[in-house]
Amino acid sequence: MFSNYLIGLREGLEASLVVCILIAYLVKTDRRDALKPIWIGIAVAVLIAMGFGCALEFGSQELTFQAQEALGGSLSIVAVVLVTWMVFWMRRTARHLKSELHGKLDAALAMGTGALVATAFLAVGREGLETALFVWASVHAASDGTPRPLVGVALGLATAVLLGWLFYRGALKINLAKFFTWTGAMLVVVAAGVLAYGFHDLQEADWIPGLTNLAFDISGTIPPDSWYGTLLKGVFNFQPDPTVLQITVWLLYLIPTLALFFAPVGFASGKGKVKAPDEQGSRPSKAPQA
DSSP states (O other), X not given: OHHHHHHHHHHHHHHHHHHHHHHHHHHHTTOGGGHHHHHHHHHHHHHHHHHHHHHHHHHHTTSOHHHHHHHHHHHHHHHXXXXXXXXXXXXXXXXXXXXXXXXXXXXXXXXXXXXXXXXXXXXXXXXXXXXXXXXXXXXXXXXXXXXXXXXXXXXXXXXXXXXXXXXXXXXXXXXXXXXXXXXHHHHHHHHHHHHHHHHHHHHHTTSSSOTTOBSOOOTTTSOTTSXXXXXXXXXXXXXXXXXXHHHHHHHHHHHHHHHHHHSOTTTTTTTTOOOOTTTTTOOOOOOOOO
């Protein structure tokens, strides 16, 4: 439940911030006439995201077991790729998000109503589709026959909407850079579990071998139906009897991704390289004169 709450909170807050920025800019520039197209675009984006999630859920129920596992595994991998990209994108561009949206909105205002609807739809729709896909993959991975994963997502989204409203009203101020950094890191941990479970699904679908090659089995120590086993599965997608492939995929994703995530911005591109004294403009010392 917690992992799905985190997904709903993190993804929902990003969408809420986008909406707040768009609405606040229009109100500030006295363009309230443009609010209706913006809300139309947002509503269409939300409906399409919900429809996409329903199509994934109900469409997969008509498939055979192997086809369900193949679909679940494939979409889990796609969801992890998209969420990983989103986490790094937000870390890199969060500080420029406001000015970027303002620029797009100015261009849309000049083009007319249709452009305003499209701007709001694209700004919110991407977040909505990513959320629907990742939530479906996470719920599929953590499914325990109870509605708790969906309740967690709903609570996370509700919290995000409330926080977005408080931001808009100016009643709440938090360090968004730190918030997105730590929630992003936790989301990477959740994504690692979803990715490992996705490969397990592909093994159950007979797409990948090694289903019976277990790395370990501690089901006797941590029973899956115990409260702590349920807690570990809900938060980390922990499985007491993972295959060797699951453990390998989990480690190969989690360790490098967290290392890159916490590396200084610009480290990978070389922007954080320390220059040599001559590159920094220091002048060589003059030789002593005789």
